[in-house]
Amino acid sequence: MIAASDLKAGMTFLQGDKLIKVLEASHHKPGKGNTVMRMKLKDVRNGGVVDTTFRPEEKFEQAMIETKTVQYLYSMDDTAYFMDLETYEQYEIPVDAVANELKFVLENMEVKIQFFGSEVIGVQLPSTVILQVTETQPSIKGATVTGSGKPATMETGLVVNVPDFISTGEYLEINTAEGTYSKRATK
Structure with missing residues (x-):
């Protein structure tokens, strides 16, 4: 058994017959009253996401x-x-x-x-993957990293916002947790 205060993002536990994954967990101390655990939880089997609170001493069966x-x-x-x-x-x-x-x-x-x-x-998934840009607007001469960027379609169909200097055919490192452009890469 694991206490609610020990649950961290990424951990999985059983709640009745439901398999629950912790997406976010934080201690919250309201002005009056006892500390509570605010959590964002995902039902692994049906994909439902819910925000809830638990008392820190509540116990759950940790899923292996x-x-x-x-x-x-x-x-x-x-x-x-x-x-x-x-x-x-x-x-x-x-x-x-x-x-x-x-x-x-x-x-x-x-x-x-x-x-x-x-x-x-x-x-x-790994924390980053390298994907090739299959479609984007032509690169703009003199564009800098600080520009607002433009959408680029990757070879898997994923669309990410990239700097203006990126062109079709380039390989990019993509952060899988956020789905964002990290940097140029070589294949």
């Missing part, structure tokens, strides 16, 4: 989440296919369960799959 390094193979119809690199076992995950993550993943890229028992509950 395992991860395996896998290779993303492809998506067909409404299913994404991944393969374990050691056993060559394939995992099928509904595309709508991992739609946000697939915006950052190319075929044959290595990612981690998260399991709760034998149930696949999600895909864990």
Whole structure:
């Protein structure tokens, strides 16, 4: 069992039959009264997000989440296919369960799959990925980093705001947590 005051962002716990992931957690001390834990929680199975508060001493059963390094193979119809690199076992995950993550993943890229028992509950991305710009407005001569930027479509379909000097065909490092441009990269 784990106390609400010990829950941190990224941790997963059980609440009844629901598998809950902590997105944000903070202590809050109102002017009068006791300290409470403000949390933003996500139901892992149905994707629902809720803001709530708990007393710091409330206890929860911590969920044991395992991860395996896998290779993303492809998506067909409404299913994404991944393969374990050691056993060559394939995992099928509904595309709508991992739609946000697939915006950052190319075929044959290595990612981690998260399991709760034998149930696949999600895909864990690296902190940054390198993607190629497939479409953007032409670069502007004399543009600087401080400009407002322009939208660029990456090879996965992801659209990010990039500086004005970026042109089609360049490789960029993209922050997967925020979905933002980090810097130019080489492939």
